[in-house]
Amino acid sequence: MAAEHSPLEQFTVERIVPLHIGSIDISYTNAALMMTIVVALVAGFLLFATRRPRLVPGRLQSVAELVYEFTDRMVEDNLGEEGRAFFPFVFSLFMFLLLGNVIALIPFSFSFTAQIVITATLALFVFALVTVVAFVRHGFHFFSFFFPAGAPLIMAPLIVPIEIVSYLARPVTLAIRLFANMMAGHTMMAVIGGFAVALGYFFFLPVLANVALYALELIVAVLQAYVFAILTVLYLRDAIHLH
Amino acid sequence: MSEGRPPDPLARLGERIGQARREQSERRGGGRGASPHAPLGIAFRVAIELVAALGVGLAIGWGLDRLLGTRPWGLIVFFFIGAAAGMLNVFRAAKDVGRAPPPTPPQGPRDRD
Numbered sequence: 554m555a556a557e558h559s560p561l562e563q564f565t566v567e568r569i570v571p572l573h574i575g576s577i578d579i580s581y582t583n584a585a586l587m588m589t590i591v592v593a594l595v596a597g598f599l600l601f602a603t604r605r606p607r608l609v610p611g612r613l614q615s616v617a618e619l620v621y622e623f624t625d626r627m628v629e630d631n632l633g634e635e636g637r638a639f640f641p642f643v644f645s646l647f648m649f650l651l652l653g654n655v656i657a658l659i660p661f662s663f664s665f666t667a668q669i670v671i672t673a674t675l676a677l678f679v680f681a682l683v684t685v686v687a688f689v690r691h692g693f694h695f696f697s698f699f700f701p702a703g704a705p706l707i708m709a710p711l712i713v714p715i716e717i718v719s720y721l722a723r724p725v726t727l728a729i730r731l732f733a734n735m736m737a738g739h740t741m742m743a744v745i746g747g748f749a750v751a752l753g754y755f756f757f758l759p760v761l762a763n764v765a766l767y768a769l770e771l772i773v774a775v776l777q778a779y780v781f782a783i784l785t786v787l788y789l790r791d792a793i794h795l796h
Numbered sequence: 797m798s799e800g801r802p803p804d805p806l807a808r809l810g811e812r813i814g815q816a817r818r819e820q821s822e823r824r825g826g827g828r829g830a831s832p833h834a835p836l837g838i839a840f841r842v843a844i845e846l847v848a849a850l851g852v853g854l855a856i857g858w859g860l861d862r863l864l865g866t867r868p869w870g871l872i873v874f875f876f877i878g879a880a881a882g883m884l885n886v887f888r889a890a891k892d893v894g895r896a897p898p899p900t901p902p903q904g905p906r907d908r909d
Binding site for chain 2: 714715716718719721722725726729730733734776
């Protein structure tokens with residue numbers, strides 16, 4: 554077995570431009586490079602597609618309007634008119650993850666959404682935002698979130714810790730779901746691709762399997778970006794419309 | 797044109813757009829019954845939900861033990877609390893599966909654009 558070509562090798566973060574401030578390593582890595590590319594692509598695409606807006610949109614403008622209206626509907630269906638303030642955030646998040654996931658499927662690129670550091674940072678940011686919004690909107694009434702209305706007061710010592718743990722588990726699930734889906738998919742494709750070398754004349758079997766997996770991974774890539782965005786929106790809804 | 801309609805063609809157009817939007821949102825609300833999630837995705841989600849809450853519970857218990865020196869009681873108590881929270885999250889996630897999104901509040905034809 555070729556141990557030097559592990560299926561997990563693709564997730565290695567490498568320093569492209571080593572940078573250190575004191576003992577803190579802030580090197581520009583391949584993950585950072587991919588993120589830069591994705592941000593540039595998203596911004597560039599949207600600016601380019603809408604540079605000469607027409608009433609009857611052309612192809613590129615249609616795509617831009619499609620993703621815009623898709624996110625818009627997602628935000629408005631769940632948050633209503635007052636949630637409009639969160640649209641830019643949700644839209645940026647969705648586009649960033651969507652393109653990050655899809656671009657990772659291009660061979661020899663790097664899937665930064667399969668790095669738990671990145672998904673966890675995003676999830677913690679969402680978590681902090683939701684908590685701050687809830688506090689700003691409701692003040693200390695926010696704590697009623699941890700005690701469902703109508704429950705007997707005797708149950709409070711049991712219910713409150715459970716609800717708090719359940720609340721704290723949110724960023725964890727948010728981060729792990731995206732990370733695990735992307736990592737599992739890419740690892741699976743690498744493993745099955747490795748079979749193609751081992752099988753000799755029957756190399757086409759795993760290759761065909763990989764073609765099918767590729768389609769599946771494309772669905773997963775889009776779906777997971779959507780799931781991350783919609784959960785962000787649902788958490789924001791909880792924060793805005795506290796029961 | 798019939799009597800009840802506004803005479804202005806633009807207003808008529810606005811009315812028709814509003815009608816189409818209402819129909820579309822109704823269709824969307826009804827059509828979501830078949831959820832877009834694959835069964836595997838649901839299973840995956842449930843597993844993550846359970847483990848994550850348990851992990852958070854254990855982390856809190858361990859941290860409290862370290863702070864208060866009550867080892868191993870915090871870990872034990874929060875293990876069960878974490879498990880309960882995991883069940884609660886799974887229950888909530890399962891409730892969402894296949895549920896239509898909340899109905900949009902009734903509103904007239906939007907004149908945003």
